[in-house]
Amino acid sequence: MLPDQYCQHKAAKSGSSFYVSFRFLPSERRRAITALYAFCREVDDIVDDFPSDPGGARRKLDGWRREIADMYAGRPDHPIMQALMPHLEVYSLEKKYLDAIVDGMEMDLEKKRYGDFSELEKYCWHVAGTVGILAARIFGATRRKTQEYAEKLGLAFQLTNIIRDVGEDAARGRVYLPADEMNVFGVSVDDLRNRRQTSAFRELMQFQAKRALGFYDEAFALLPDQDRLSQKPGIMMASIYRELLLEIGRCGFPVLIKRVSLTKVRKFWLAWKAWVNG
Structure with missing residues (x-):
C-alpha cells in the first residue's frame, strides 16, 4: 500500500466529520490534510489501545517523536510520515506543532x-x-x-x-x-x-x-x-x-x-x- 493510500484508508476508516470536508479540496491539499489527519488518528489511538499499560503507550509516543524527527531530517520511515513530508515546506508545517500534538496525547496518560x-x-x-x-x-x-x-x-x-x-x-x-x-x-x-x-x-x-x-x-x-x-x-x-x-x-x-x-x-x-x- 502506498503512503497516500495508507493515510486515505486511515482517515476514511475513522468515519469522522472532518473527512467529509477533505473531499472538496484540490488534490495536493487533500493529500496533505489527509496525511495530517491520519497522523492525529494514529497517535490518538495509542492511549486507548494501551489502557492498562501507560509505559507501553509512552514508548509508542516516543516512537512517534522519533518518526517526526526523522521526517524533518529527510528520512521518513512510517507511511504517514512519508506521505506528509512532501508538504512540510509547501505549507510551512512546523515540527513544534506535531511534537505538541504528541505531548497532548501523553497528557492523557498523566x-x-x-x-x-x-x-x-x-x-x-x-x-x-x-x-x-x-x-x-x-x-x-x-x-x-x-x-x-x-x-x-x-x-x-x-x-x-x-x-x-x-x-x-x-x-x-x-x-x-x-x-x-x-x-x-x-x-x-x-x-x-x-x-x-x-x-x-x-x-x-x-x-x-x-x-x-x-x-x-x-x-x-x-x-x-x-x-x-x-x-x-x-x-x-x-x-x-x-x-x-x-x-x-x-x-x-x-x-x-x-x-x-x-x-x-x-x-x-x-x-x-x-x-x-x-
Missing part, C-alpha cells in the same frame, strides 16, 4: 482530571489548537489572524468532542469537565460513572455547550475576509460540529447513556451548504 478551565484549555490547545493551525496552513492561510481563528476553532471542536464523549470518557476513567464547575453544579465523578442523567448534570452540560458555542462565534469573528475562501474546509467542519453540538442539546444532553451523532447525509448536506454559502 492527567485524568482538570481542576479548572484554564487547565483544560491548555490540553485542548495541544490536541486540537495545534491541529487547527496546521490545517489552516494547508487550506491556504495568508493572515496572522487566521491562525488565531484556527486555534479558537480547534478549541470549539475539542469542547464539542468532550461534551459528546462524557459518558465514554468517564467509563475509561477520564473526566474532562473542569472539577470546579462540576462542584458548582453539584455533579460528582460518581454521577458520571453511574450514568446519572440528573437535572444538575443537564444544567452543567448546558453551561459547557454555551461556552463551546461562544468559541465558534469568536473563531468566525477572527477570520479575515481575505482568507474566508481558502478556509472553507474549516468552515464546513465547523458547520457539522456546531450542528452536532446543537443536536446534543436538543436531545437533552443524553451523553451519559448514548452517543449522539449526525447521519452521513446530514453531514454532507451541511458541508455542501457551507461550501456554497461560506
Whole structure:
C-alpha cells in the first residue's frame, strides 16, 4: 500500500466529520490534510489501545517523536510520515506543532482530571489548537489572524468532542469537565460513572455547550475576509460540529447513556451548504 493510500484508508476508516470536508479540496491539499489527519488518528489511538499499560503507550509516543524527527531530517520511515513530508515546506508545517500534538496525547496518560478551565484549555490547545493551525496552513492561510481563528476553532471542536464523549470518557476513567464547575453544579465523578442523567448534570452540560458555542462565534469573528475562501474546509467542519453540538442539546444532553451523532447525509448536506454559502 502506498503512503497516500495508507493515510486515505486511515482517515476514511475513522468515519469522522472532518473527512467529509477533505473531499472538496484540490488534490495536493487533500493529500496533505489527509496525511495530517491520519497522523492525529494514529497517535490518538495509542492511549486507548494501551489502557492498562501507560509505559507501553509512552514508548509508542516516543516512537512517534522519533518518526517526526526523522521526517524533518529527510528520512521518513512510517507511511504517514512519508506521505506528509512532501508538504512540510509547501505549507510551512512546523515540527513544534506535531511534537505538541504528541505531548497532548501523553497528557492523557498523566492527567485524568482538570481542576479548572484554564487547565483544560491548555490540553485542548495541544490536541486540537495545534491541529487547527496546521490545517489552516494547508487550506491556504495568508493572515496572522487566521491562525488565531484556527486555534479558537480547534478549541470549539475539542469542547464539542468532550461534551459528546462524557459518558465514554468517564467509563475509561477520564473526566474532562473542569472539577470546579462540576462542584458548582453539584455533579460528582460518581454521577458520571453511574450514568446519572440528573437535572444538575443537564444544567452543567448546558453551561459547557454555551461556552463551546461562544468559541465558534469568536473563531468566525477572527477570520479575515481575505482568507474566508481558502478556509472553507474549516468552515464546513465547523458547520457539522456546531450542528452536532446543537443536536446534543436538543436531545437533552443524553451523553451519559448514548452517543449522539449526525447521519452521513446530514453531514454532507451541511458541508455542501457551507461550501456554497461560506
